[in-house]
Amino acid sequence: xxxxxxxxxxxxxxxxxxxxxxxxxxxxxxxxxxxxxxxxxxxxxxxxxxxxxxxxxxxxxxxxxxxxxxxxxxxxxxxxxxxxxxxxxxxxxxxxxxxxxxxxxxxxxxxxxxxxxxxxxxxxxxxxxxxxxxxxxxxxxxxxxxxxxxxxxxxxxxxxxxxxxxxxxxxxxxxxxxxxxxxxxxxxxxxxxxxxxxxxxxxxxxxxxxxxxxxxxxxxxxxxxxxxxxxxxxxxxxxxxxxxxxxxxxxxxxxxxxxxxxx
Numbered sequence: 001x002x003x004x005x006x007x008x009x010x011x012x013x014x015x016x017x018x019x020x021x022x023x024x025x026x027x028x029x030x031x032x033x034x035x036x037x038x039x040x041x042x043x044x045x046x047x048x049x050x051x052x053x054x055x056x057x058x059x060x061x062x063x064x065x066x067x068x069x070x071x072x073x074x075x076x077x078x079x080x081x082x083x084x085x086x087x088x089x090x091x092x093x094x095x096x097x098x099x100x101x102x103x104x105x106x107x108x109x110x111x112x113x114x115x116x117x118x119x120x121x122x123x124x125x126x127x128x129x130x131x132x133x134x135x136x137x138x139x140x141x142x143x144x145x146x147x148x149x150x151x152x153x154x155x156x157x158x159x160x161x162x163x164x165x166x167x168x169x170x171x172x173x174x175x176x177x178x179x180x181x182x183x184x185x186x187x188x189x190x191x192x193x194x195x196x197x198x199x200x201x202x203x204x205x206x207x208x209x210x211x212x213x214x215x216x217x218x219x220x221x222x223x224x225x226x227x228x229x230x231x232x233x234x235x236x237x238x239x240x241x242x243x244x245x246x247x248x249x250x251x252x253x254x255x256x257x258x259x260x261x262x263x
Contacts, residue, residue, distance in 0.1 A: 009084040014077045016068050019052065021059050025092040025116035027099075027109035028138075029068045030135065038068040046070070050098065051080040052091045058082065061091050062098045092117035108138040111150045123210070125153050128162060132169035134178060147179035149185040156192045167199070168192045174208045181216040186223050190237030197257040198242075206252070214244045 049063035058080070060067055070078055086094065096113040099105030105113075114122035129136055129147060136153075137146035149151065149171075156165050168191050176182035223237035235258050246253045 008016075011082050011084075013080060013082055014049065015058055015080045015082075017067065017078055019058060019082075020049070020067055020078075021057050022064060023059050023061075023088070023091065023116070023171055023189065025095050025113045026060065026064050027105055027112075029064055034065055034068045034072065039071050041069065041073060046078065049078055049080045050094070051082050052086045052094075053082050053084045059091065061086075061095050089117045104108065105225055106139065107150050108136075108148070111136070111154075121154070121157060124162060125150075125157050126164070128157075128166045129153065129169060132166060133173045134183070144180050145173075146180070147183050147188070149183075149188060152185045152188050156188065160192055160196045164192065164195050164199070167204070168195050171195070171207055174204075175211045176216055179216060180218060183215075186220055186234055186237040187216055187241075189234035190219070190223065190241050191257075193235060193238035194241060194245075194254070198239075198254040201254040202245070202252070210245055211241065214241075221242070221263060 003234065019069075046066055046069075047063075049066060050061040052059045052061050054108075059084070061083075067078070084095075092113045096110055096117070099110060099113075111122055115126060126136055134145050134147055137143075137148050138148060139148045146172075153165070168188070172178075172182050172187065172191055181187070200223065219240050221239060222240045226239060227233060227236035239258055242254060242258075
């Protein structure tokens, strides 16, 4: 990818606080953090806001919490670093790059930035998730049908591909109807591991019928207890799902291939 600043014009200027705008790729303003910043306000610590100039105004790329603080304090102007030649996708990529190089941004905010920059993998993961009847969401206030373990989705996409990810998410949705506990990282990965290792050994409707009788909470509890004993990490949860799927079966059992996987 061409360096964003090869052709970019940058200037520094005082801009009216009230004229600065936000974009969809920006992280949400952290209200509690802004309150603390207001209490400890020091004009020497505000720094420079990173701003992109568009035909319809100035948009903050980095500095939304500081801008919220300035608005709360009634401060009229702030020094900004203004880029004039960025398109929307460039802005979103710059937001992610700035977050990586300074204070860590959440995986959700980073993923949202990737979506806004039209990164193909992020878009495909979002589309696959929604096609399975689920949605991508942010940590906190968890609810049914919402996946917050976005790094796990990235890892699974790389490991089992689009078809494998869609099959995994569809199985989980149909089995536990999008229950919050069924969408935690260990179960996402556990089912994904079975799809990868044993995908040709079971029929999806058979898996749904059998596993729907097992509470995801039980899988999480037993997986935590088993992790590090006979198998490691997420493979422990796949082993628990494997155990319950095979329980009571004399035929159509799925084989144990966990020795072939490394985490």
